[in-house]
Amino acid sequence: MGKYAVLSDSSEEHIVEKSAEDFGAHWARLGDKTIVWTATEEWVEFTSKAGQAGISPEHAESHELEGRLYLVIQTGREFQNMYPDARIVLEKGRYLVADLLPEEASRLAESKEDWWTVRPLAMGSVIMDIARPEAQPVLPGLKASVAAVSQTTYSTYMSLLVDFQTRHSFSSQFISAALWAANQFQNFGYQVGQQPVNIRSDSSANVVADRPGRGSENRKLLLITAHLDSINVRGGRDVPAPGADDNASGAAGVLEIARVLAEYPSKHDLRFILFGGEEQGLYGSKQYVSSLSKNECDRICAVINMDMVATLNTESPAVLLEGAPISRALMKELAQAAATYTSLIVQTSESPFNSDHVPFIDKLIPAVLTIEGTDSSNSNIHTVNDTLDHIDYGLALEIIRMNLAAASKLLEIEDL
Numbered sequence: 376m377g378k379y380a381v382l383s384d385s386s387e388e389h390i391v392e393k394s395a396e397d398f399g400a401h402w403a404r405l406g407d408k409t410i411v412w413t414a415t416e417e418w419v420e421f422t423s424k425a426g427q428a429g430i431s432p433e434h435a436e437s438h439e440l441e442g443r444l445y446l447v448i449q450t451g452r453e454f455q456n457m458y459p460d461a462r463i464v465l466e467k468g469r470y471l472v473a474d475l476l477p478e479e480a481s482r483l484a485e486s487k488e489d490w491w492t493v494r495p496l497a498m499g500s501v502i503m504d505i506a507r508p509e510a511q512p513v514l515p516g517l518k519a520s521v522a523a524v525s526q527t528t529y530s531t532y533m534s535l536l537v538d539f540q541t542r543h544s545f546s547s548q549f550i551s552a553a554l555w556a557a558n559q560f561q562n563f564g565y566q567v568g569q570q571p572v573n574i575r576s577d578s579s580a581n582v583v584a585d586r587p588g589r590g591s592e593n594r595k596l597l598l599i600t601a602h603l604d605s606i607n608v609r610g611g612r613d614v615p616a617p618g619a620d621d622n623a624s625g626a627a628g629v630l631e632i633a634r635v636l637a638e639y640p641s642k643h644d645l646r647f648i649l650f651g652g653e654e655q656g657l658y659g660s661k662q663y664v665s666s667l668s669k670n671e672c673d674r675i676c677a678v679i680n681m682d683m684v685a686t687l688n689t690e691s692p693a694v695l696l697e698g699a700p701i702s703r704a705l706m707k708e709l710a711q712a713a714a715t716y717t718s719l720i721v722q723t724s725e726s727p728f729n730s731d732h733v734p735f736i737d738k739l740i741p742a743v744l745t746i747e748g749t750d751s752s753n754s755n756i757h758t759v760n761d762t763l764d765h766i767d768y769g770l771a772l773e774i775i776r777m778n779l780a781a782a783s784k785l786l787e788i789e790d791l
């Protein structure tokens with residue numbers, strides 16, 4: 376048996392964690408909250424020692440654990456929708472800490488749902504961090520490209536995508552949406568192709584748009600991606616699935632970045648991909664990654680993925696950069712772009728889960744998911760309520776500006 380308390384620790388010194396370590400407690404951090412726990416018989420000693428040191432967990436409400444602490448990562452609010460009675464100890468939108476009996480946890484882990492995962496909460500782990508990136512000197516070329524981002528065109532793309540009754544991967548409307556997007560890329564001047572995606576006995580497609588760089592040698596390849604498909608989990612492939620946030624917001628973002636970058640030739644190669652089959656289990660991105668040659672894998676310097684960028688789940692506009700150790704340099708680049716060209720608060724995580732960045736990371740390609748910040752969860756996604764009414768264009772445009780600035784720099788656009 377154990378006891379725990381949830382403490383606020385937004386200081387850069389992480390005082391709560393240090394005192395927990397010094398006085399024999401375990402901790403894990405999710406953003407500005409730190410959870411500390413010990414065996415029940417050690418709690419009194421821990422709190423009195425920590426209290427003497429000026430940290431006051433005795434003032435925080437402490438609780439008895441019924442089982443053990445587990446980390447849940449969910450898409451939207453899918454875990455809580457499915458298990459409304461689960462004992463949630465700490466809630467940070469995409470990330471939850473749950474108090475589960477080991478047999479409950481293994482039953483949940485074995486159910487292999489696509490939209491959430493349950494893992495033991497590791498001691499001394501930072502599940503989600505608040506980054507404090509330093510603004511860099513403003514580069515005129517980047518400033519100009521960022522200034523070209525337009526709410527008018529972005530919201531037009533969003534509306535057109537949401538107007539398809541569904542973009543379910545297997546639907547005829549998905550094919551229409553993919554054709555429409557391919558036409559947009561073509562009009563911007565990119566070379567466009569479609570890659571078939573096989574999903575069990577059904578099929579979908581990825582839309583791929585390319586622009587070779589102007590560099591004469593050692594050209595790298597930068598990918599900007601989003602999934603085009605939508606889903607309504609309460610029905611089949613024919614029920615309405617507007618998918619405004621998930622993921623018209625990201626797909627329209629890819630198109631908006633493509634529209635702007637069309638005017639900015641670059642040294643390195645640029646590729647946009649709109650994936651199909653994401654909602655069925657990342658089929659489009661998995662099949663795309665497995666189609667890459669070793670040489671192409673090695674050339675990819677960055678994959679910037681956008682999945683749900685337009686719902687405000689935090690008090691102030693925030694972005695979550697979700698990557699892995701392989702993507703640390705890219706996360707830093709994005710965080711600095713956010714600090715220099717936007718007013719976004721930057722959250723980071725190295726627990727990648729369930730979007731199209733994961734197959735790239737699995738192949739040790741530096742990929743990052745850029746997603747709306749996550750203090751509360753988005754309960755509309757995967758339902759008929761994921762509509763334009765809930766969209767925050769200001770947040771989406773800021774995330775697009777961050778991604779565009781980082782991409783422009785990595786691509787080495789001319790006239791930086």
Ligand SMILES: [Zn+2]
Pocket residue numbers: 602621622653682683730
């Ligand atoms: Zn999504």
